[in-house]
Amino acid sequence: MKKALLVGVGLILVLLLVFVAFGLPVGEAFGRVIQGAVGSEAGLSRTLVRMTPLLLISLGIVIAWRAGLFNIGGEGQYIVGGLFGASIALFQPNTVLILVATALGGALYALVAAWLQIARQVQVVISTILLNFVAVQLLNFAVRGPLQEEAGRTPQSERLPDAAMLARFNPQTDLHVGVWVAVALAILVSAWMFLTPSGFRVRLVGAGPGAARANRIPVSRVQYLAMGLSGALCGLAGGIELTGIAGRLDAGFPQNYGFLAIPVALLGGLHPLGAAASSFVFGGLLAGSTSLARVTAGGDRLIYVIQGLMVLGYLAFQAYESRPLKEAA
Amino acid sequence: MNDLLLYATPVALAALGETVSQRAGVINIGLEGMMLTGAFVALVVTVATGNPALGLLAGGLSGVLLALFQSIFTLRLAQDQIVVGTALNLLLLGLTSALYRRQYGSSGALLSLPTLPRFGGIDVGIAIGLIMVPATWWLLTKTRFGLALRGSGEYPPAVEAAGFSVLRLRTLAVAFGGLMGGLAGAYLCVGPSGSFAEEMTKGYGFVAIAMVTFGRWKPLGVYLACLLIGYLEGLQFQFQALGIKAPAELFLALPYLIALVVLAAVGRGGHAPRALAVTYKRGAE
Numbered sequence: 196m197k198k199a200l201l202v203g204v205g206l207i208l209v210l211l212l213v214f215v216a217f218g219l220p221v222g223e224a225f226g227r228v229i230q231g232a233v234g235s236e237a238g239l240s241r242t243l244v245r246m247t248p249l250l251l252i253s254l255g256i257v258i259a260w261r262a263g264l265f266n267i268g269g270e271g272q273y274i275v276g277g278l279f280g281a282s283i284a285l286f287q288p289n290t291v292l293i294l295v296a297t298a299l300g301g302a303l304y305a306l307v308a309a310w311l312q313i314a315r316q317v318q319v320v321i322s323t324i325l326l327n328f329v330a331v332q333l334l335n336f337a338v339r340g341p342l343q344e345e346a347g348r349t350p351q352s353e354r355l356p357d358a359a360m361l362a363r364f365n366p367q368t369d370l371h372v373g374v375w376v377a378v379a380l381a382i383l384v385s386a387w388m389f390l391t392p393s394g395f396r397v398r399l400v401g402a403g404p405g406a407a408r409a410n411r412i413p414v415s416r417v418q419y420l421a422m423g424l425s426g427a428l429c430g431l432a433g434g435i436e437l438t439g440i441a442g443r444l445d446a447g448f449p450q451n452y453g454f455l456a457i458p459v460a461l462l463g464g465l466h467p468l469g470a471a472a473s474s475f476v477f478g479g480l481l482a483g484s485t486s487l488a489r490v491t492a493g494g495d496r497l498i499y500v501i502q503g504l505m506v507l508g509y510l511a512f513q514a515y516e517s518r519p520l521k522e523a524a
Numbered sequence: 525m526n527d528l529l530l531y532a533t534p535v536a537l538a539a540l541g542e543t544v545s546q547r548a549g550v551i552n553i554g555l556e557g558m559m560l561t562g563a564f565v566a567l568v569v570t571v572a573t574g575n576p577a578l579g580l581l582a583g584g585l586s587g588v589l590l591a592l593f594q595s596i597f598t599l600r601l602a603q604d605q606i607v608v609g610t611a612l613n614l615l616l617l618g619l620t621s622a623l624y625r626r627q628y629g630s631s632g633a634l635l636s637l638p639t640l641p642r643f644g645g646i647d648v649g650i651a652i653g654l655i656m657v658p659a660t661w662w663l664l665t666k667t668r669f670g671l672a673l674r675g676s677g678e679y680p681p682a683v684e685a686a687g688f689s690v691l692r693l694r695t696l697a698v699a700f701g702g703l704m705g706g707l708a709g710a711y712l713c714v715g716p717s718g719s720f721a722e723e724m725t726k727g728y729g730f731v732a733i734a735m736v737t738f739g740r741w742k743p744l745g746v747y748l749a750c751l752l753i754g755y756l757e758g759l760q761f762q763f764q765a766l767g768i769k770a771p772a773e774l775f776l777a778l779p780y781l782i783a784l785v786v787l788a789a790v791g792r793g794g795h796a797p798r799a800l801a802v803t804y805k806r807g808a809e
Contacts (some may be wrong), residue, residue, distance in 0.1 A: 322784060325783050
């Protein structure tokens with residue numbers, strides 16, 4: 196709780212700092228962000244819509260990082276998920292099938308990195324980022340080639356039929372049922388991670404493969420499991436974005452969710468429920484900062500600055516908290 | 525041959541700096557962000573002074589400052605090198621793009637900058653890369669300082685016991701890594717291209733890190749690995765010139781695919797510094 200308060204205060208301070216540094220009118224900028232995020236039903240629905248992929252990907256990141264695997268390939272796994280989903284939709288435009296395909300695609304892509312780590316000792320942090328760049332080109336290729344719409348004018352895939360799209364609560368807003376899927380999964384992942392032997396093994400492997408091995412835990416198998424689940428969640432994020440909002444793939448499909456979700460997971464204390472809270476806050480910030488672009492060019496890019504500063508501040512505080520006792524005295 | 529050096533140099537500069545940093549036990553995940561900032565600073569300084577050499581220098585210095593900033597977290601506060609680097613990358617990505625758009629508009633006006641003068645096909649960026657191969661090799665293998673540096677990447681307590689400060693050694697190593705990363709980014713800007721684009725480093729920082737592994741943490745090996753990436757970059761244009769049709773996306777993905785394939789092929793092996801990315805705190809062991 197204390198940490199949540201700290202992150203909240205930190206967020207306000209960092210926002211203030213960034214607004215002042217970029218010469219924005221502080222009052223107006225705050226007002227715009229809050230108004231844009233939670234000021235109306237439309238704003239709140241925008242926030243929840245942005246929160247959904249952030250939450251799903253950050254859950255994936257929590258699982259992998261807790262297992263000691265620095266998966267920063269959420270972006271790539273989300274894209275490959277989307278590609279799998281859009282491909283299956285060509286044959287069988289069924290929502291459930293599409294979502295399963297996206298999770299599978301994300302999982303398979305993440306398992307490539309897991310294999311590289313386990314069999315070839317190539318760090319996941321390097322391989323996943325390289326795989327991100329490959330996925331981006333794969334997407335660009337697909338929407339100009341095999342997946343391009345029949346009309347063939349624009350580099351984008353065929354729009355999904357309405358029947359394959361997720362249900363919406365209110366036809367006036369974009370909010371779809373995917374948000375409940377994400378929240379339910381946050382609770383599920385939390386229960387799995389802290390209440391089941393399998394979740395315990397994942398955390399034990401992350402705490403130290405040596406100790407895990409000594410306790411006869413099949414470390415590689417646990418790592419494959421963690422990375423597979425992680426990728427499945429990131430892929431599913433792509434699937435829910437596809438069937439909930441986008442309806443089709445184009446080069447703008449990823450929207451950097453895969454990168455934005457990393458600080459979300461970190462600031463959520465690498466806890467599934469913390470990730471839920473933090474993705475709500477950053478979903479709001481994303482929804483709110485779109486209107487900042489109207490105040491200053493590049494305003495919507497400031498969210499990266501805010502996130503980066505917050506993580507660094509969080510790390511500094513963590514270091515201060517865990518300083519040796521003699522220094523504290 | 526000249527083209528090869530032109531394409532290879534940005535990655536090679538970054539990778540040579542990263543080699544020294546990693547031999548001292550620090551992996552610089554923030555390299556990508558440092559390159560990007562180096563490119564942006566080079567743009568600003570070159571536009572202001574009209575002198576691309578000053579732009580290159582300023583880009584390198586920005587890398588040093590960023591590396592020192594990062595080292596507060598990784599070395600002094602002993603936080604995880606990967607987490608810190610990831611945060612720094614986000615911060616710098618946002619900062620360079622927000623500043624760039626503020627200055628030049630969000631459409632990104634097409635900029636044309638003066639480029640570094642070339643003498644017989646060699647400019648100062650290429651020359652630095654070529655000189656740094658023997659220079660870093662000599663530093664790492666033939667000097668007492670280099671021995672201590674490598675020691676802090678292998679077994680830091682022994683280096684402390686010999687009277688060196690691991691903190692100081694690692695700080696110097698990451699500052700050099702930052703310098704080279706900043707130069708690498710600046711070279712992308714004031715080298716042959718003479719332009720800047722948001723996210724123009726497009727993952728080359730990470731490709732450079734991969735090339736350090738591929739080159740087995742040895743300057744010459746790393747440089748040769750980067751020449752391979754340079755060769756692939758050039759291949760695209762050769763194919764175009766020959767009229768061979770292949771999807772452009774394939775060529776754009778090639779550097780990353782090759783990096784992945786070589787990493788899978790060579791693995792990490794026994795060459796990696798044993799204390800790489802391991803946080804060292806005096807008296808903590």
